[in-house]
Amino acid sequence: MLVDDSAVARALALRWLDVEPDIDVVAEAETGRVALALVARANPDVIVLDLDMPDMDGLTALPELLAARPGVAVLVVSTLTRRNAEISLHCLALGAADYVPKPSALGDASALSAFRAELLEKIRAVAQRGPRAGTGAEPPRLAVSGIVARPACIVVGASTGGPRAIMRLFSQLPASVPVQVPVIVVQHMPPIFTTVFAEHLAAIGCPVCEAADGEIVRPGVIHVAPGGRHTGLVRRGGEIVFNVHDGPPTNVCRPAVNVLFETAAAVYGPAVLAVVLTGMGRDGLAGARRLAAAGAPIIVQDEGTSIVWGMPGAIAREGLARAVLPLDGIASAINVFMEGGGDD
Structure with missing residues (x-):
């Protein structure tokens, strides 16, 4: 279902989606209010929701659409402004699956x-697995036998559904953990969005x-990789410092989790x-x-509590994860590693 007050934007998206054999556009709406009137009958798996609309904007419509x-x-679509970054992150907190940055000028062929590409990729990704909350179940006991060294740093990677998952994880993490060790986060986000996300996370x-x-x-500080740039780590003059740079995208991502993880292992x-x-x-x-080759432990979120089990699933399937846990079990697992104890 396409929801956008711009007839030009809807026509463009419709043209793109109509040629995809696995995607059907079941409804179009020019405002959030019209979308609410159509959603029950249209019964969409995915709603592409513009933020800036008259009568009823995307932020107002979102919770009502999720209830209906x-x-x-829901994929929120917005241009790259600070205001829209704030609203998009608010939408993610309310239950949107992800966001797609929209070009400010529809005449820019490269940006379009x-x-x-991002719109099609995310529609397919979120259609396969709808948004879901943590199970709240008691996490399994975690064995830490064989750990070579107590963690001196925690690195976190996430993409679709990540902002809400990261907020939940860190709200459950004992306050002593980031005081003891550096915590570094790579969340796939464009510039401006990472700045606002860091402020929300605070x-x-x-x-x-x-x-x-x-x-x-x-x-003592949680560091977020800035959007549009890679964040790695290097040793310099006896210290470990950030190497933030404009290297080529890795896995079409910049910042990339791989860059942080590979340099952290080094x-x-x-x-x-x-x-x-x-x-x-x-x-x-x-x-x-x-990291696994270096003897470093890896925890991944399980499929049941992930919006998309792509990144964590790839690591789990290769047998690299020390633990595969529901979102609500990860904070306590981190604490177990930090304390260096657990069940064998």
Whole structure:
């Protein structure tokens, strides 16, 4: 279902989707109010929802659409402005599956091509698995026998569904953990969005900022990789520092989880704990191989609580994960590793 007040934007999206054999456009709406009137009859698996619309905008319509069509996956579409980044992250907190940055000018052929590719990829990804919350079940006991070194750093990677999962994970993490070790997060997001996401994440009560090139990696702050740039780690003058750079995309991603994971394996060896949350694609798999070879443990989110089990699933299927856990079990597992104890 396409919801956008621009007839030109709807026609363009319809043209793209109509030629895809596995996608059917079941309805179009020019406002959120019209979408609400149509959604029950149209019964869509995915709603592509524009934010800026008259009468009823996307933010207002979102919770009503989710209530009217339980289980539907909503992709929020917005241009790359700070205001829209704020609203998009609010939509994710309300239950949207993901967002797709929209070109500010529909005449930019290169930007339109990238938008089309991302839109199609995300429609397919979220259609396969609708949004779901954590199970709340008691997490399994975690064995930590064979761990070579207590973690000196925690690295986290996520994509589709990641912002909400990261917020939930860090809200459950003992406050002492980021005080003890550096925590570094790669969430697939464009510029501006990562800045706003870091500000939202700070609401959990721990200092959060975007990583800066050349900055010494220290505990006490959660660092978020800035959008549009890779964040890696290097040793320099006896210190570990951030290497934030404009290298080519990895797995079509920048920032890429692989860049962080591979460099973390190089500088920390076994003394790093990696966590991979919900996300489409396979970014993080190559880095997870490096981490596992170095003896570093990896925790991945399970399929049942992931919006898309692409990134964590790829690592789990290759047997690289020390634990595959529901989202609500990951914080306590991190704490077990930090304390260096558990059941054999």
